[in-house]
Amino acid sequence: MKVLIVDDEQVERETMQAILGRNFVQIELKQAPNGRVAAEMAEEFQPDVVLMDIQMPGMNGFEAIEKMNTKNRHIKFIMVTAYATFDYAHSAMKLGVVDYIVKPSKVKNIVETVGKVLKQVEDEKKEMSKKRYNEDTVMSLFETDIVTQLLFDHVHEVHIDQLVRLLDIKITQESFVMTLLVPLGSEVDYPSIREKVRRTEGALIGALSGRQIPIIVFRKQDQKFQRQASSLVREILSLAQPPDSQWFIGIGNVYRSLEQIRQSYQESLIATKDTTLSQSYCYYSEVREELPSLDDKKVKQQEEQIFRLIHDGKWEELHAEMSNLLIGSEKDGSSLLRTQQRLTEFVWIISQILNDMGVELDSYLYTFTATDFRQLRSETNYLLQRIEHAYKAHSLNLEGDTIQRIKQYVIRHADQDISLQTISKEVGLSPIYISKIFKEHLGINYINFLTECRIEKAKKLMRDPEKSMKEITFEVGYHDPNYFSKVFKKMCQISPTEYRKKLLTI
Template structure:
């Protein structure tokens, strides 16, 4: 409902205007104020969309009231009502952004036409704002999945990390942890329901679905204990499971961390926590995963797991092979139980298989074909499984066309004004979002989101040469939905705000 405020020191004038407008526009919510000072007070409570303001009133004049109200509510539209048709009043009114004016006395038809024009303008702006908000919501959903992907699998440039966090509008805290949700085969349709469920329950960012695994960055609620918050959220997610596919659901929970840049560690921990989904409960904390290497320091064993994780993700197979063999040799020197150590190696190989699946590499699930009778057999069989996984990795990598990255690069350059996400690019070229992120960084030495930003900023600089284009128009043309965010990114990259940069262009041109 559009709200209208009538301001006039003559009650008969106020009543007359209200009667005319109620008859012509029955949907309007109308309030009155008897002077400028009252108008400022009523505007603060009523927050009108349009104000019919008399100019000459005792005490605070109409123009003074307009100046104060427009400062607090810049979207409010004003129509001045006056018996004084002078240039000076008109000049001041235009300077204050007044949309129109009515001369006393005015015919009912003139009042209706003038107010009707302003109402039509307000409705058009609302329609445009609604469209922009819908577009922004869509863009923010893409930004959310992308920032999770970048945080967990790559480095996010501080320009994007700081401002995307601000844009997303989801309350973040100084501490967070990652949950990895494993879904049953064919359970991808639960994505929207999970996202809605966690939105209601906790402050979090939901990533993209990779195969059957969904990562969620959860921000700590300092009012309750970490385990209580995690268990509550895990149970909420698991409540979405249907009775038939309940065994396919499992939630791994990583440890809390103090920085967004450390979330990859919590993510790795959450994956390790899903290694054995055959648990009495359908969720498991990383801190509850037993360390089979009883002779080793706990933190050292966990650090080794993370090292294996990164070696596989980056394709460092020679390093991985050497570290596996060294680990088995150390177990042998300590005379550790062979059955337990083979199980330990299988767990680590299982992590490797999970990571490969996430980056789009199809590989057989690693299984030992027999129980090793000595450490020599264990080394040989472990090396054999690692080699099979390496071959799957190389086969996948070599199958990619040599110009895939150039295809992606060209698409981003040509379509930088659109909402381009890693997930969308993945579907376009048939690769996983994680793999594209990795490949883009390796081949071009830059994150895809930084490359996309550079394309947009270069296009913006070219558009700024045209003085007829407003910065708001340029914001939308280059692919952003929020002028303030565009300005912050531009200044972060070039050291000048868009306004300052454009001023330098005009100065050089002059």
């Protein structure tokens, strides 16, 4: 706590400092001989409390308070005066003075008055700290959900540009994706990684899903792409514990719109295919010659088809799809290399869908270039069998009706700041897969379902006339009554106040 004593009489200042110094050990004290000096000192010293004498030559106490208020609205002023008149009190109230001490005053009265104001400052700081922590937590959940929507095609009804701006991120026309891959079982200090990413002032970090953390980076126009990427890579890898824990980062290409960002994400994953390189990162541009060219529209179509087959457990049809692709390529006279590239793309899509479901795969790419179609067929069948085995082993670990468990969890915790990541930890599935099955089974995303749960609970609480609308707002999980009112009106086509009035008159 910082306290500034302002008085034109040195004896008064020294006496006040002695009293406060003896009774409040955890405060920093400074003195100012007049209002002008006090106003100048306040900018650098940033006092929490100012004991301001009123009758001073030159700039009096009221004038000094008015000047200090323009730049330091947080300061609590205690008026010190020998004249406790109504006019003085009225002027002090207009300027926001919180208390006063009448000269001369007993030590006990001074200590009580200053102690009360210091307690008020302390309480406000704690409340502000709590508010900032809550805001940071909510924004972190919000950020990971936005990354999920951008990279996995589950876009919220609000335009993505607006969502990004809500996070106060410096966006540019160009962006790319980096994917951090960590070894299974290794320790990951996610908050520290998030802090490193945030300091770049132009990046969004996704949730840790399995072994991966995706990071969307917005291009800095005054810096070369590789320089910007390598700088962030070094910052992130410096957090690896122990330092030789084999963290690896794949870096996708730069694209000019957020709609294309999934392409860069796919590329960043492919760039992690060989984590044994001497350096702990790889650009997609360094490996793209030996890997398939990903057509975004084609990939989306294949994802939908493959997701449906995996979701329905039709692994025989998946094997048939792979086999037909291989047979067709051989009949068409496609080169062996090109055929293996197409199969690699197919297997890669399957592996990413399973990764979204929370299925861990140690490897999903061909480990060599086939010398003939027979060898390629054999290796393809082996890869797909391993993937199928991993999926079935994971499915056996899932208990009960997953959708029902998710629904019940959201309903029970609708008043809390829950996100896809929160639900993920509860049911043991990746956030992306949860988002997909939510849309598949319920026809809406989890955000809309959460909103519906909150609104239904609000309607029930409105039946109690003793509860204020502000109390109801907090009880259903919102922090701002105005925002709650907007959401309610959007969902119900009527304001909460109007709804409650109709409800209570029935």
